[in-house]
Amino acid sequence: MLEVKDLVVSYGAVEAVRGVTLTAVPGAITAIVGANGAGKSSLLRAITGLAPVRAGQVLLDGQDVTRVPASKRAGLGLAHAMEGRRIFRHLSVEENLRLAWQFGRRRNQWGEALDRVFLTFPILKEKRRSQAGLLSGGQQQMLIVSAATICEPSYLLLDEPSLGLAPIVVREIYHFFTDRCRENGTTVLLAEQMAAMALNVSAHGYVLRQGQVVREGPSAELVNSGLIAALSSAYL
Ligand SMILES: Nc1ncnc2c1ncn2[C@@H]1O[C@H](COP(=O)(O)OP(=O)(O)OP(=O)(O)O)[C@@H](O)[C@H]1O
Ligand SMILES: [Mg+2]
DSSP, X not given: OEEEEEEEEEETTEEEEEEEEEEOOTTSEEEEEXXXXXXXXXXXXXXXXXXXXEEEEEEETTEEOTTSOHHHHGGGTEEEEOTTOOOOXXXXXXXXXXXXXXHSOOOSOHHHHHHHHHHHOHHHHHTTTSBGGGSOHHHHHHHHHHHHHXXXXXXXXXXXXXXXXXXXXXXXXHHHHHHHHXXXXXXXXXXXXXXXXXXXXXXXXXXXXXXXXEEEEEHHHHHHTTHHHHHHHHHO
């Protein structure tokens, strides 16, 4: 179980998350949608221990991990695919995967884990010795989601996996993590500006605005409520 209670994240005077309470649906995808600057990334970063939490709690399987260092949270089965394609650009594709595998809570053998990635994304096999920074945007995103899932985490945080990608690549990435998560029973928090896509694959959704939850409910209900149209018009 992954829960957040009354969470407040602030960067000096800027309060990015203002009292958010949520529960990720176990073994399913929970969407966090909202416009630019709504606080989605700050919320996910606070869950992994990378953003300054001023108040509230992050609970993993009932354990309060709010003050546990980020480096230790991976060992508790938490993985985070960050926004903005964070990879080690000068290391090869295979070295990036290897590092992710070494730092996580390993439940599988390295060779097996690598074969699995290469089977899903053959292009990564072809480019296994290339510098990660030389991959295309879509290939980098494939590498990021592969690195985040290579240890079969219990909890996976995905921050805008669709950002800046062609629709066909987005579909491929979405298929990948929905399949992997269904297979492994992973609990996923998916932050997206693209509300339609995120609500389509999730069981439950939360809408953030200016750091607060303004709506929540089963994703199908949110879709039928006209929320997507309301959110998209808010971007225009
Ligand atoms: N490191 C930081 N220092 C200061 N302010 C920050 C920092 N990171 C984020 N903020 C501010 O916190 C607020 C929430 O930002 P955040 O990145 O969490 O939103 P978001 O929903 O992920 O947006 P986007 O959809 O653009 O990724 C914004 O006002 C942003 O400017
Ligand atoms: Mg963000």
